[in-house]
Amino acid sequence: MTEVYATPQPSAVGRAAAMQAAHGSESMLSVRQIEKVYGNRDSITHALNNVSFDVMPGEFVGIMGPSGSGKTTLLNCVATIDTVTSGHILVDGRDITGLRSRALAKFRRDDLGFIFQDSNLLDTLTGFENIALALTVKGEPTGQVKPKVDAIAATLGVSEVLGKYPYQMSGGQRQRIAAARAMVADPKLVLADEPTGALDSRSATVMLETLSMMNASLGATIMMVTHDSYAASFANRILFVKDGAVFNEIRKGDTSRKDFFARIMEVVTFLGGDVRDAC
Numbered sequence: 478m479t480e481v482y483a484t485p486q487p488s489a490v491g492r493a494a495a496m497q498a499a500h501g502s503e504s505m506l507s508v509r510q511i512e513k514v515y516g517n518r519d520s521i522t523h524a525l526n527n528v529s530f531d532v533m534p535g536e537f538v539g540i541m542g543p544s545g546s547g548k549t550t551l552l553n554c555v556a557t558i559d560t561v562t563s564g565h566i567l568v569d570g571r572d573i574t575g576l577r578s579r580a581l582a583k584f585r586r587d588d589l590g591f592i593f594q595d596s597n598l599l600d601t602l603t604g605f606e607n608i609a610l611a612l613t614v615k616g617e618p619t620g621q622v623k624p625k626v627d628a629i630a631a632t633l634g635v636s637e638v639l640g641k642y643p644y645q646m647s648g649g650q651r652q653r654i655a656a657a658r659a660m661v662a663d664p665k666l667v668l669a670d671e672p673t674g675a676l677d678s679r680s681a682t683v684m685l686e687t688l689s690m691m692n693a694s695l696g697a698t699i700m701m702v703t704h705d706s707y708a709a710s711f712a713n714r715i716l717f718v719k720d721g722a723v724f725n726e727i728r729k730g731d732t733s734r735k736d737f738f739a740r741i742m743e744v745v746t747f748l749g750g751d752v753r754d755a756c
């Protein structure tokens with residue numbers, strides 16, 4: 478299938494910076510000395526060892542590290558899909574590690590947006606309905622649903638596939654519908670787990686530009702787990718995880734994405750991870 482690549486349209490460049498200024502120095506995500514231990518006395522795995530870091534409002538942070546280093550465990554703990562053994566995770570100042578089932582469900586629905594490797598769209602719903610669901614479960618007034626879905630679809634360049642079912646879309650279109658679903662209800666934090674893992678390189682680039690635009694223009698705070706140095710180079714800061722601990726951190730600063738990619742490659746090579754040479 479030939480895909481029409483619509484370039485995402487920036488609408489308010491600098492919104493991330495404005496959002497950060499509005500929040501002052503308060504973190505959107507604060508991970509405090511978390512540990513995650515799997516197993517029992519006979520077989521114990523320390524998947525996370527005393528991990529602490531902050532993500533500021535409007536940041537786009539990549540999490541990288543070798544296979545088995547604890548990236549998914551970290552993401553799952555922040556997503557409340559998994560629980561920490563000790564330590565605390567605060568989202569916009571609220572400790573989420575002690576939330577019980579109803580509060581937990583509300584937190585996931587209202588404050589988080591998810592983008593997975595396989596888009597996890599519902600097969601029996603159209604693109605429009607998949608995005609709208611994120612609003613209706615939150616109790617959005619009916620009259621607001623269509624304008625909001627249409628607006629995010631236009632911004633992310635997927636208006637032309639809103640009437641299609643997931644099986645009628647390309648992989649790249651499915652992922653961008655998933656990105657629209659993650660963003661439409663204006664979550665505090667977007668969590669992305671290998672969002673380009675199942676895409677060809679051209680679709681991956683469009684998806685990464687979409688994430689960049691969600692961050693830069695819509696002010697989304699994003700935490701993305703990836704193996705891929707090219708994907709990571711679209712973030713503003715990378716945390717490198719090794720043996721369950723944060724081993725290193727690099728920031729993009731004012732450098733170009735290509736220069737950032739080269740710096741990421743250096744760390745990945747040092748860590749002995751897999752490296753792709755696309756830049």
Ligand SMILES: Nc1ncnc2c1ncn2[C@@H]1O[C@H](COP(=O)(O)OP(=O)(O)OP(=O)(O)O)[C@@H](O)[C@H]1O
Nearest residue numbers: 515516522524542543544545546547548549550551
């Ligand atoms: N449910 C579980 N039970 C026991 N051990 C687990 C479980 N989930 C993960 N682990 C272990 O925790 C460690 C970290 O796993 P995790 O999946 O977080 O790594 P990762 O960095 O995401 O790896 P990959 O890049 O291969 O997906 C590994 O040693 C893994 O075997």
